Amino acid sequence: MKKHTLSVSVENEPGVLSRVVGLFSGRGFNIYSLNVAPTLEKGVSLMTIVAEGDDGIVEQIVKQLRKLVPTIKVKDLTELKSVDREMVLLKVNAEDSKRAEILRIVDIFRCKVVDVSVDELTMEVTGDQGKISALVNLLTRFGIKEIARTGNVALQRSMQIDL
Amino acid sequence: MKLTGAQILLKCLEKEGVDVMFGFPGGAVIDIYDAIPKSPVEHILVRHEQGAIHAADGYARATGQVGVCLVTSGPGATNTVTGIATAYADSIPVVIFTGQVPRSLIGNDAFQEVDIVGITRPCTKHNYLVQDIEDLAETIKQAFYLARSGRPGPVLIDVPKDIQSQVYEFHYPENVEMRSYKPTSAPHIGQIRKVVKLLKGAKKPLFYTGGGVITSAAHEELTWLGKQLSIPVTSTLMGLGAFPGDDDLFLGMLGMHGTYAANMAVNNCDLLLAVGARFDDRVTGKIDTFAPHATIVHIDVDPTSIQKNISVQVPLVADCKSALSALKEETEGTVGDFDWAGSHKEWVDQVQAWAKEHPLTYNDDTANIKPQFVVEKIYEITKGDAIIATEVGQNQMWAAQFYKYTKPNTLLTSGGLGTMGYGFPAAMGAQRAFPDKLVIDIAGDGSIQMCIQEMMTVVCNKLPVKIVILNNGYLGMVRQWQELFYDKNYCSTCMDAQPDFVKLAEAYGADGYRVTEKKDVESTLREAFATDKPCIIDIRVEQEENVYPMVPAGASLTEMLLV
Ligand SMILES: Cc1ncc(C[n+]2csc(CCOP(=O)(O)OP(=O)(O)O)c2C)c(N)n1
Numbered sequence: 001m002k003k004h005t006l007s008v009s010v011e012n013e014p015g016v017l018s019r020v021v022g023l024f025s026g027r028g029f030n031i032y033s034l035n036v037a038p039t040l041e042k043g044v045s046l047m048t049i050v051a052e053g054d055d056g057i058v059e060q061i062v063k064q065l066r067k068l069v070p071t072i073k074v075k076d077l078t079e080l081k082s083v084d085r086e087m088v089l090l091k092v093n094a095e096d097s098k099r100a101e102i103l104r105i106v107d108i109f110r111c112k113v114v115d116v117s118v119d120e121l122t123m124e125v126t127g128d129q130g131k132i133s134a135l136v137n138l139l140t141r142f143g144i145k146e147i148a149r150t151g152n153v154a155l156q157r158s159m160q161i162d163l
Numbered sequence: 164m165k166l167t168g169a170q171i172l173l174k175c176l177e178k179e180g181v182d183v184m185f186g187f188p189g190g191a192v193i194d195i196y197d198a199i200p201k202s203p204v205e206h207i208l209v210r211h212e213q214g215a216i217h218a219a220d221g222y223a224r225a226t227g228q229v230g231v232c233l234v235t236s237g238p239g240a241t242n243t244v245t246g247i248a249t250a251y252a253d254s255i256p257v258v259i260f261t262g263q264v265p266r267s268l269i270g271n272d273a274f275q276e277v278d279i280v281g282i283t284r285p286c287t288k289h290n291y292l293v294q295d296i297e298d299l300a301e302t303i304k305q306a307f308y309l310a311r312s313g314r315p316g317p318v319l320i321d322v323p324k325d326i327q328s329q330v331y332e333f334h335y336p337e338n339v340e341m342r343s344y345k346p347t348s349a350p351h352i353g354q355i356r357k358v359v360k361l362l363k364g365a366k367k368p369l370f371y372t373g374g375g376v377i378t379s380a381a382h383e384e385l386t387w388l389g390k391q392l393s394i395p396v397t398s399t400l401m402g403l404g405a406f407p408g409d410d411d412l413f414l415g416m417l418g419m420h421g422t423y424a425a426n427m428a429v430n431n432c433d434l435l436l437a438v439g440a441r442f443d444d445r446v447t448g449k450i451d452t453f454a455p456h457a458t459i460v461h462i463d464v465d466p467t468s469i470q471k472n473i474s475v476q477v478p479l480v481a482d483c484k485s486a487l488s489a490l491k492e493e494t495e496g497t498v499g500d501f502d503w504a505g506s507h508k509e510w511v512d513q514v515q516a517w518a519k520e521h522p523l524t525y526n527d528d529t530a531n532i533k534p535q536f537v538v539e540k541i542y543e544i545t546k547g548d549a550i551i552a553t554e555v556g557q558n559q560m561w562a563a564q565f566y567k568y569t570k571p572n573t574l575l576t577s578g579g580l581g582t583m584g585y586g587f588p589a590a591m592g593a594q595r596a597f598p599d600k601l602v603i604d605i606a607g608d609g610s611i612q613m614c615i616q617e618m619m620t621v622v623c624n625k626l627p628v629k630i631v632i633l634n635n636g637y638l639g640m641v642r643q644w645q646e647l648f649y650d651k652n653y654c655s656t657c658m659d660a661q662p663d664f665v666k667l668a669e670a671y672g673a674d675g676y677r678v679t680e681k682k683d684v685e686s687t688l689r690e691a692f693a694t695d696k697p698c699i700i701d702i703r704v705e706q707e708e709n710v711y712p713m714v715p716a717g718a719s720l721t722e723m724l725l726v
Pocket residue numbers: 554555556557558559581582583584606607608609610611633635637638639640641
């Protein structure tokens with residue numbers, strides 16, 4: 001089952017998030033991640049939804065989303081060239097003996113350390129899904145104590161040509 | 164003009180051309196009720212809110228217009244939920260007004276507060292909580308537009324009590340502009356031409372039509388196409404009446420209780436034209452073996468219906484009426500020079516042979532009254548010129564099989580949700596819309612007890628609805644399943660403890676008739692139909708009669724159990 005990134009513009013009215021989420025739960029579709037925030041256009045919010053399913057299911061999800069009255073536009077970015085990013089905060093075990101190595105990884109991945117204590121480091125990282133999973137994999141052996149993720153946000157690229 | 168919220172609400176109904184609403188009062192709508200006597204919109208007081216919503220739905224199905232229902236907050240609102248889901252499942256335009264506690268109390272678990280917008284979100288086309296008196300008129304305008312346009316459906320508006328008494332300048336918008344809602348109606352002409360080409364090449368074409376044809380009033384176009392191009396027609400329960408039921412090209416209903424001819428035709432056709440139908444599991448049986456030899460064209464106004472249950476070769480998103488008129492336009496010129504009848508003759512002959520081989524029938528060899536016989540008599544007496552509502556179960560299937568619907572909007576039945584208790588209040592709504600028409604609820608002894616309280620409403624509003632109970636003393640359809648698939652374990656389906664329906668009718672001030680002899684069926688029906696009073700006709704029918712043909716759930720359409 002493939003993951004699809006859907007970009008959904010909606011009227012920013014009460015209950016709209018609940019309509020979208022209810023559609024997924026009511027019809028047995030899976031949401032992998034969901035991000036929602038207002039855009040520059042007055043009254044419009046943009047949701048980025050990563051959903052899983054075979055082609056038929058994703059086609060249904062897209063159509064069902066379009067059918068919701070407050071939905072203005074739905075794009076399946078998986079079919080298009082797009083930029084995808086997620087921001088993650090990670091709190092990692094970092095006793096003295098491990099700290100140098102962790103900082104090296106922070107460097108390589110261009111993360112930012114945003115909080116420290118005697119035996120922990122909290123870092124912020126932004127990247128696409130590949131980068132995030134690589135980092136999580138590398139840090140797992142030190143012990144990730146907590147993780148908070150924004151879920152994907154994505155925009156269609158302006159130039160839809162292969163470079 | 165400055166008006167209260169309650170007055171604005173009623174003024175909006177007037178602007179929408181609403182002549183009647185069905186409702187039940189309570190604390191959270193008392194301001195609206197206070198204003199009703201001064202409004203030209205008539206209010207019919209029901210005896211249970213489920214009755215109000217089904218009546219609004221029946222009114223909508225019979226007229227094609229938006230039905231309106233008004234109830235109070237909390238229990239008043241939750242009592243409408245079954246009816247809202249019923250309307251939603253069958254795409255029926257209704258607007259439901261619910262009272263809500265004052266805005267300052269929302270979220271506080273106030274007396275009679277429920278989140279009805281939350282509760283009905285999955286069973287309305289859209290719903291609103293009015294948060295500001297400024298938005299009230301526009302919200303109502305939008306609600307009516309949403310309810311009737313595109314794929315119609317119920318729309319609920321929750322109006323807090325304090326907004327009803329606030330005063331504001333009344334202005335009803337002329338138009339609705341919603342950037343997020345633009346339903347498609349016109350078909351893609353390229354797709355239409357493709358269909359014409361397929362039609363010319365087809366040897367065994369078949370129309371499979373649904374409720375969408377009735378909703379969009381495309382019955383004339385369908386009838387023209389069927390007859391001129393010589394294409395047999397089968398219909399879902401919801402689509403009955405769109406194509407004349409007494410025509411030789413009409414095969415009857417398809418699916419679980421469809422006719423032999425219809426199911427065989429589906430199984431053998433080479434081109435299936437699905438119009439305003441949605442490949443429901445009760446229609447298709449086992450989906451993998453449905454129409455195995457056919458190229459499928461699917462015309463529907465709702466894109467989500469297409470490619471949902473079955474994959475089709477020619478999707479066509481359009482309102483049925485515009486699609487069928489476009490098809491008519493594209494084929495009108497060919498009627499002279501292309502021999503449509505000749506090219507489909509063999510197929511039409513075959514289909515009619517199937518119809519002769521296994522027509523809808525029943526064993527009439529006992530002294531007992533057969534329920535099918537009663538429905539046949541109703542058809543004979545009314546000559547098809549009545550509005551028929553049904554309850555749910557065997558009564559509903561017999562009403563679909565043994566009465567020939569020749570006009571659209573003459574069968575009111577809960578197809579998608581299968582709501583027992585629907586028929587009688589729906590008949591009441593239809594009777595209010597057409598006071599001079601004969602409106603009959605073909606009922607089961609179980610279902611009729613679910614909204615029987617509306618007897619009082621029809622009596623005091625002089626709505627002469629005729630209830631014909633096919634009284635088999637059982638929850639018959641469930642009993643049939645128990646008989647066929649559960650070793651006759653008739654658990655909780657025997658309903659021989661029942662009220663005296665004749666006395667019950669009389670207690671409400673209506674007429675009551677009981678029929679126990681076959682010879683009295685016709686005369687009693689005639690007598691009861693001739694009066695201008697509502698009545699119950701309690702007909703004691705064969706108790707363990709089954710509905711046939713029957714395709715067991717999940718089996719292929721060709722695996723029919725026949726009489
Ligand atoms: C509200 C509701 N509850 C339960 C059912 C399940 N159900 C379907 S048909 C049926 C039996 C209906 O009995 P009756 O009205 O006597 O009709 P009959 O089948 O005997 O004609 C039942 C219980 C339903 N459709 N609706």
